[in-house]
Amino acid sequence: MTAWSEELARELGRRALDSIGLGRAAMTLLKFGAIATFRVHDPARFLKVGDPGFRSAQPVLERSLELSAWLAGERFPVAGAAAEGSARPIAVDGGWAGLWSWEEHREVRPDPARTGDLLRRLHELLSESPVALPELDHFEAARRHTEALARKGALDDAEVRFLIGRVEGMEEDWIAFRSELGTGAIHGDFEVANVLTTDRGPVLIDFDNAQVGPREWDLVKAAPGSAGGWRGEEWAAFAEGYGYDVLATPGTAVLREVRHLRSLVWMLGDPRYVERFARGRQLLGAWMREPGKRCFELEWLAPGGSG
Numbered sequence: 001m002t003a004w005s006e007e008l009a010r011e012l013g014r015r016a017l018d019s020i021g022l023g024r025a026a027m028t029l030l031k032f033g034a035i036a037t038f039r040v041h042d043p044a045r046f047l048k049v050g051d052p053g054f055r056s057a058q059p060v061l062e063r064s065l066e067l068s069a070w071l072a073g074e075r076f077p078v079a080g081a082a083a084e085g086s087a088r089p090i091a092v093d094g095g096w097a098g099l100w101s102w103e104e105h106r107e108v109r110p111d112p113a114r115t116g117d118l119l120r121r122l123h124e125l126l127s128e129s130p131v132a133l134p135e136l137d138h139f140e141a142a143r144r145h146t147e148a149l150a151r152k153g154a155l156d157d158a159e160v161r162f163l164i165g166r167v168e169g170m171e172e173d174w175i176a177f178r179s180e181l182g183t184g185a186i187h188g189d190f191e192v193a194n195v196l197t198t199d200r201g202p203v204l205i206d207f208d209n210a211q212v213g214p215r216e217w218d219l220v221k222a223a224p225g226s227a228g229g230w231r232g233e234e235w236a237a238f239a240e241g242y243g244y245d246v247l248a249t250p251g252t253a254v255l256r257e258v259r260h261l262r263s264l265v266w267m268l269g270d271p272r273y274v275e276r277f278a279r280g281r282q283l284l285g286a287w288m289r290e291p292g293k294r295c296f297e298l299e300w301l302a303p304g305g306s307g
Helices: 006-019 057-073 112-126 138-152 157-176 216-221 232-242 250-268 274-289
Strands: 026-031 035-041 045-050 090-092 095-101 183-186 195-198 201-204 211-214
Touching: 006 026, 006 035, 006 045, 006 090, 006 095, 035 057, 045 057, 057 095, 112 183, 112 201, 112 216, 112 232, 138 157, 138 250, 157 250, 157 274, 211 216, 216 250, 250 274
Parallel strands: none
Antiparallel strands: 026 035, 035 045, 045 095, 090 095, 183 211, 195 201
């Protein structure tokens, strides 16, 4: 199999568009990862293309498309599934792609108060969702993937032992956590970059990680100091908009820790993504030099970064 690359993602994206009659549309890469995201021009669409080696691409895209289509049908502000794809993943040469309607937006940060209100309304609406979603398992995923790092050999033994020790040390707190907001369907990857500023207000995108879990999870994902989170001066308005300040609740620190540890393990999981892997090694090294810190207390933002 050809190694996953931006070039292969473009080629598979082109073939997916050909298969649904959009072969003449131009494409611009927006984000590259295990699932690459493109802007499609004329007609304006979002296109996602999964690495053929990513075995979960089909169910991930299927859930994301179904949920987006359902929410759009409920008149909730999301980028809905595009009509050309019939809200289903598109099979393409051993891989999978998905197509969404494009949302014209401004390259400015969303209003935090309106976004907080939007997230609260999303959680309320998702309690009625007909789309089956998996249970949030980030602690178990962190455990499995940390143990897998030892087999991959990209980290040295001391680094692997340190990470495994941190995961094992959190298990009791994770089991003891009790949600104040309740458990239900959540966005799963709620961060500022997944909120578009449009003429109709904030619009949510990217439901690839939609799951069933404590609703606080969506809030800690967007906490200040996190990559993709709110700035410190924006947090109060966001928390007021949602109606709950997750940072004022000591018990949710375990969610913040699992969220960041899971992110760190993900960054270290595939050396092919050179910049991401290097940043993960940098964070891990800093943590090992100051083991008294918690993972979410590391400097997750690059110098001058603001989330």
